Amino acid sequence: MSTVAAPALSVKNLTTEIRSRDQWHQAVRDVSFDIVQRETVALVGESGCGKSLTALSIMALLPPGVGRIVGGRVSADGQLISGIADAEMEKIRGSRIGMVFQEPMTSLNPVLTVGFQIAEPLLYHRDLSRRAALARAVELMDLVRIPSAAQRINDYPHQFSGGMRQRVMIAMALACAPKVLIADEPTTALDVTIQAQVLALLAELQRSAGLAVLLITHNLGVVASVADRVLVMYGGDVVESAAMPDLFQRPTHPYTTALLAAMPRSDRSSETIAPIPGQVPALAEMPVGCRFQSRCPLREVRCVERPPLRPIDAAGTHHVRCWVTGGAP
Amino acid sequence: MLRFIAKRLLFAIPTLLGVLTLVFFLVRIVPGDPALVVLGDQASPEALANLRERLGLNKPLLVQYVDYLGAIAHGDLGRSLTTNRPVMTDMLAVLPNTIELTLASLLIGLVGGVPLGVLAAVRRGGIADWLARIVSLIGLSFPAFVSGVLLLVLFAIQFRWFPVISAPRSGDILERLRALALPAINLGVIMIAYVTRVTRSGMLNALSQDYVRTARAKGVPARLVVWRHALRNVLIPIVTIIGLNLGVLIGNSVLTEIVFSRPGLGKIIVNALNTRDYATLQAMMVVFAFAIVITNVLTDLVYGLVDPRVKTP
Numbered sequence A: 001m002s003t004v005a006a007p008a009l010s011v012k013n014l015t016t017e018i019r020s021r022d023q024w025h026q027a028v029r030d031v032s033f034d035i036v037q038r039e040t041v042a043l044v045g046e047s048g049c050g051k052s053l054t055a056l057s058i059m060a061l062l063p064p065g066v067g068r069i070v071g072g073r074v075s076a077d078g079q080l081i082s083g084i085a086d087a088e089m090e091k092i093r094g095s096r097i098g099m100v101f102q103e104p105m106t107s108l109n110p111v112l113t114v115g116f117q118i119a120e121p122l123l124y125h126r127d128l129s130r131r132a133a134l135a136r137a138v139e140l141m142d143l144v145r146i147p148s149a150a151q152r153i154n155d156y157p158h159q160f161s162g163g164m165r166q167r168v169m170i171a172m173a174l175a176c177a178p179k180v181l182i183a184d185e186p187t188t189a190l191d192v193t194i195q196a197q198v199l200a201l202l203a204e205l206q207r208s209a210g211l212a213v214l215l216i217t218h219n220l221g222v223v224a225s226v227a228d229r230v231l232v233m234y235g236g237d238v239v240e241s242a243a244m245p246d247l248f249q250r251p252t253h254p255y256t257t258a259l260l261a262a263m264p265r266s267d268r269s270s271e272t273i274a275p276i277p278g279q280v281p282a283l284a285e286m287p288v289g290c291r292f293q294s295r296c297p298l299r300e301v302r303c304v305e306r307p308p309l310r311p312i313d314a315a316g317t318h319h320v321r322c323w324v325t326g327g328a329p
Numbered sequence B: 001m002l003r004f005i006a007k008r009l010l011f012a013i014p015t016l017l018g019v020l021t022l023v024f025f026l027v028r029i030v031p032g033d034p035a036l037v038v039l040g041d042q043a044s045p046e047a048l049a050n051l052r053e054r055l056g057l058n059k060p061l062l063v064q065y066v067d068y069l070g071a072i073a074h075g076d077l078g079r080s081l082t083t084n085r086p087v088m089t090d091m092l093a094v095l096p097n098t099i100e101l102t103l104a105s106l107l108i109g110l111v112g113g114v115p116l117g118v119l120a121a122v123r124r125g126g127i128a129d130w131l132a133r134i135v136s137l138i139g140l141s142f143p144a145f146v147s148g149v150l151l152l153v154l155f156a157i158q159f160r161w162f163p164v165i166s167a168p169r170s171g172d173i174l175e176r177l178r179a180l181a182l183p184a185i186n187l188g189v190i191m192i193a194y195v196t197r198v199t200r201s202g203m204l205n206a207l208s209q210d211y212v213r214t215a216r217a218k219g220v221p222a223r224l225v226v227w228r229h230a231l232r233n234v235l236i237p238i239v240t241i242i243g244l245n246l247g248v249l250i251g252n253s254v255l256t257e258i259v260f261s262r263p264g265l266g267k268i269i270v271n272a273l274n275t276r277d278y279a280t281l282q283a284m285m286v287v288f289a290f291a292i293v294i295t296n297v298l299t300d301l302v303y304g305l306v307d308p309r310v311k312t313p
């Protein structure tokens, strides 16, 4: 027995492949991180960096025939949950790990009532009766501040606004009081003011329930306000990982620097925003070695070799995957 | 819900009026004197004049039109030229047979087609998928009367499992079902084909939707993801395809009734054609117009049941 509690969610060397035109390409490469109770880890990066695939791999929800996990281990509370039977995984999803998706408009079933959809996990994981589960659903709707919950329980998703639907998604994900919440761009599809409300709600629920949260976002502003630790992803690689203020104080990987330069900030005029030149290459066109080299201003000859993720500080909490900037402390 | 029904019925009135008008003019546009067509060219001038008088053909067209609509509004479909009995009475006597046949084939289509389509989509390329393809091919490529004759020859004449003449006279429920079986299967296979195809493609689409991923992410068992989360959504296209094909189904019912010598609307039409009973034919066109409009309203009502977005804004 170890005296230190196992992390709520632990991902070790996760590698996932995606098939495109009959070829399998690595889309998540050797990703490792732990999240403990009450901690929020943010996963940031541009569109197509492999953030969602990381989350889907953890949940074993990769589209069959298109995505497959080829290496690594995922455990929740010390229990291995990767590579287990489907029926076993069904008991983990929604019960030990809840997940909120990006698209509140399409992620709810249009022909089932909101109340039933929130109550549903309780039917399978907690063996509640339909009546008890629905009663609990009302409480959950109150918890995520959906006004007049009791009257709205029999409403359908199309009767709710985007922000309210995302609250429904959160209520659903938290119905069985999981220890881990994975939120995949939970606010991207919402108006700015609604975004702030939903984030505040998430932060509050996390504090009261002691959740471990994996927050996926491409909005560094969101990261700054809620994350404890940040993983920056590019082309399926974690290119930099750091504790929160550290990343903003000492961005080291050229991609992180570029991301921060591209971030709109109140203390900066919009002329100084520098969008990252070029685009994330398609998986089939990824360069060998460092995947960022095709867009990197600091590129050198040795970048054709894949750099390791190395610590750059004495405490070993700040890691960078770069030959040029990621030297030893 | 009641308001929804009332609104739908109200909207059906112009359609119905249009169809009735069309029937009226169609019958009158046909070249030649109807009286002559009915009685043949050997008929005496008095007899012809008599018939014209009886049919109201010597009145001005507008008066005829108003009389015609007025009669229909009173539930009067006119009298048969051959038997002189009210068409309404004869029609109502056999209508239950036709409804029974149509409903039975609808039931066969749903009970056979929905599970087959779902299984075909869940296991693409599996046995169910293969079976679905064969059934669709059979159901959609044989005209109803050809498959009807085949069924009749095979199961009624060769094997003698079912009666050749499917006239459900006795009150015995088993006899009635035995008489219904072959015609219902004949039409049911066509319905299975339509329903299987739309269910399969609808399920393939539904299973790739975000809400299915959400359901899996909260731990809904795979079986319920398919049969509850995905299939509920596919009910909408299934109702659509059935609604669109109800006209075809009714038409095929008529053909099937003729092949199986089953009393029903089809038989009335054939008799009317054989005896050039022009009044009955016009009345039957009106009946079918009503049938189509009513089934359309019913389809819309079922929409309200399977798609919550229809009745709630």
Ligand SMILES: Nc1ncnc2c1ncn2[C@@H]1O[C@H](COP(=O)(O)OP(=O)(O)OP(=O)(O)O)[C@@H](O)[C@H]1O
Pocket (backbone or CB within 6 Å): A018, A019, A020, A027, A045, A046, A047, A048, A049, A050, A051, A052, A053, A054, A063, A066, A218, A282, A283
């Ligand atoms: N179902 C799929 N079929 C084919 N390629 C896919 C599929 N899902 C993801 N990919 C590819 O895998 C890579 C990573 O995708 P992923 O969805 O993880 O990106 P992301 O970081 O979540 O981006 P976004 O911010 O747009 O959500 C992309 O190149 C994407 O094109």
Ligand SMILES: [Mg+2]
Pocket (backbone or CB within 6 Å): A051, A052, A053, A184, A185
């Ligand atoms: Mg994504």
